[in-house]
């Protein structure tokens with residue numbers, strides 16, 4: 001609070017743009033923290049939310065249910081990988097992860113098997129609650145709580161240059177704790193907050209295959225990658241070895257309402273069926289499956305499966321690839337990479353590539369002065385726009401990035 005600028009007051013949004021209280025326009029090139037996929041104040045979502053508001057705003061989701069939640073579960077299962085069979089609702093990405101972790105640990109516990117370890121990637125980000133922080137990579141975000149986070153086996157993600165290391169770290173981890181590992185959690189294809197680190201589906205498939213041999217449950221945290229971000233509806237669609245549990249949030253409501261969902265395969269659901277009440281999955285939030293959030297998610301689903309959206313995703317993907325081609329020789333930009341609608345690159349200075357790199361504020365303010373919202377992770381700049389962004393707007397974003405180097409150095 002002492003060193004940051006005052007936040008900007010935003011009063012209105014339309015399409016990929018936001019407007020501040022002085023009427024200034026900004027292109028929201030980061031989808032308002034990666035949640036907005038169809039544009040701001042989308043009239044179709046707004047109408048569906050209003051219709052639901054007039055019918056029922058909320059009801060306890062224990063002992064009661066409602067149509068938007070049931071319909072949404074059916075629709076999600078219709079687009080998730082075919083092995084997924086049940087949906088558990090919560091209300092944000094961190095809780096979707098907590099649910100996945102507790103579900104996998106208790107799944108073993110219910111069978112009288114004690115497994116206390118979780119496998120995860122270094123540099124991963126799974127949320128800000130304690131369980132989610134524990135499985136996240138250790139970083140400046142988690143440092144003040146280091147002593148309180150539970151023990152997790154972290155292995156390097158199989159990004160370029162670390163593929164062998166990742167595989168051998170997993171092999172060692174399994175050899176050392178063979179019967180103690182309950183689950184392996186990862187962000188498929190892109191590690192988001194950890195710096196938009198990208199890797200290939202084939203590498204992950206190999207890691208999953210090793211885990212499967214040892215009965216380790218597979219959790220894909222698709223909170224960021226879900227709903228079209230990586231070019232497919234889910235990053236898991238690109239895997240041969242499908243996850244047992246999938247965490248969803250962010251884009252699920254098109255960025256309109258908070259909502260989390262954790263899907264699982266039938267085997268896990270069945271692991272909780274018992275006459276013994278102690279085997280219940282005791283996890284519920286006051287706003288679990290909030291009907292307004294479900295209505296927003298249903299509206300967002302309609303827009304997502306419309307071919308117009310698929311076409312927009314394809315156009316952004318190709319545009320990003322064009323940017324990479326054009327900037328191969330750009331002296332200021334290194335490691336330019338993309339996965340679907342996510343484009344990322346590192347601005348190089350004499351400091352390490354890190355969240356605390358001093359270029360961050362300079363870049364952030366430069367882009368803002370050009371009417372563009374880009375929120376660098378340290379010196380890593382990424383573009384993750386709403387799918388409705390126009391070609392002209394996207395080119396304005398690219399242009400600002402391409403000129404930034406000349407202005408800053």
Ligand SMILES: *Cc1c(COP(=O)(O)O)cnc(C)c1O
Nearest residue numbers: 092093094125126127192223224
């Ligand atoms: C943002 C994010 C989360 C946490 O979601 P919140 O809704 O912010 O709690 C978890 N996992 C991944 C991969 C994320 O990007």
